[in-house]
Amino acid sequence: MTAQDTILIVEDNQDIMSLLAYFLEAEGYAVKTAENGRLALEIVQTIGVPTLILLDMKMPVMDGWEFAAEFDRRYGRCAPIVVMSAARDGAQYAKEINANGWLNKPFTLGAVLDAVKKFRRKPQ
């Protein structure tokens, strides 16, 4: 099951999450948001695999590492993941979970849109 052209934002910071959703929706993307890995898995279960997952790593309940592992176990890596990290080396986190790309916080809106364009799986 796939969700047609939906971007899933998994981020515990409410401001970042809602603003990213606002900007991406303004660009014409369908967006779903989750505050942690567990809620994100529930959304995937409901709407299907998104075309891109923007994933924060350090979150309560279920962090980015646990989410990636569980997502891979359930669905295989059938959706590109872009890590959003406030750590100094987002690339390291991306490598750890075999993500397609990474965004180091604080990022610009332009960088987010570029990453979305670059990594989003084209809807079938």
Next chain:
Amino acid sequence: MALLYFGGAKLALLLSIPPGNVAVFWPPSGIAVASFLVIGPSVWPGIWIAEFLANTNAYNFSGLFPSLLSVAAGACMATGMVVEALVAVRLIRKYATKNPFERLRNTIVFFLIAPLVGLIGSTVGTLSLLFGRLLSQHGVGRIWLTWFIGDTLGILLVTPTILTVHRYGWARLTRAKWIEFGLFVAAILAYAAGVFFYPYPGPQWSYAVQPLVLLLITWGAFRFSARDNSLAILLLTCVALVGIARNGGFVGLTSLDTHLLIQLFMGILALLSLSMSAITHQQRQTEQSLQTAKHEAEESMRHKTEFLNIAAHELRTPVAAFSLLVEFCKKQLQDGKRIESSTVDRLAYQTKLITRLVDDLLNVARLERGAVALQVEPANLGKVISGCVASFRQQFPNRQIAYQKCDTDPNELCFSFDALRIEQVLNNLIDNAIKYTPEDSSIEVTLDRRSDAVTISVIDHGPGIAQKQRSDIFSSFSRGSSDSAIRNAGLGLGLFVAQNLVRLHGGTMGFDSEEGRGSTFYFTLNKRGSPA
């Protein structure tokens, strides 16, 4: 100890020249000094009796009806020995410490004290023999010299052995070290047998072998402790004494002269060995200190790096939100739309978050270099607490924050403190209680006054603090469980800052916690305490 003393005396007298005369090596003097150092001067009666009995036995003045004079001489000798040991102990404790063989300076001082106090025992002993008519005037000088060397060597060779065995216990060596120690002892014995048991004069090559003892001493000093080395020298001395007793003196020397020469030689060997041991010990200690310092520095660096990572993470997140909010505002303005007050509130919130994080960092830096100065003025603690609680209630309207005042005259709560800093302490404690507890659990702030001390407690009913986190809860890098810490921005500096500010006021801070039941953080200020 007295029995050991008596046994040592009997053994020494057996090896004296001629047997039963003044001993060339007197272990009891070393036993007396060591027992006074280890047990204390209170054992002097035992030492006195043992010395008296040993002398009684040696000079045959007991008999069935010993003369009063000879008994008095024996008593004087015993008193001289006790005084010698007491003076030695006094000097060693004062100038060479209780464990002299761990530092070169103290070892050398010990080796200077031994001959100095040896003068006491030998002089008192010789005079006692003379006045007790147990000695003719003819041999006084020789007896005195033998006595002096015997006493001095007793202290130099026996005291270090007893002290080091007492300090380090019996050897706890690895298997390889035991093998090496066995080889070392075997080499010492082989050397001693070669030099002191070989019929004199030995073959010419035997003279070339004799300096090898320096090699053995160096081996011991670098590879073994002062305990092992003093034991080795003692062993060497015993073998030498037995060898000379059996074979007679060196060529051209009487047995007594040979003995005196050997004792001097053993004294020098002991000095060399224990000095080198002390240097090695000091070097090992320095290396250990350096290792410890290196480990601590690495640990500190690791903590700082970890802290920087946390700080970077915590700062980047609100900055990212702030940056997106600014872009949002720009877009709104570009689209000709107005900016909602809620957006401005979010911007203000993120700014406050960033400011608080930066303030926390600055506070820690100031506290760590002692640059926080208190502005102490008379203030009412009750009002400070009420103000704090009211501010939190306004900020978190959904949280239940109760303030339980104590039954006391409000004027009783007026004293001198830095109101802003105490407010900061309370803010940090209440803030933590809010951060680390579920939204539906209540928080209580209580004030308790006992005599001149006031205790402020912040009680929460959250998950409590895990046992493993309790020991470093007040350290500058400590945070609660990762889930709750991540949920709420913070550098984990709140308690560190709070505790240090309370300490600056001369107060104390502590906590009680029970997992699953909640935590109580409290601090006590003394109304009469003068803040630093």
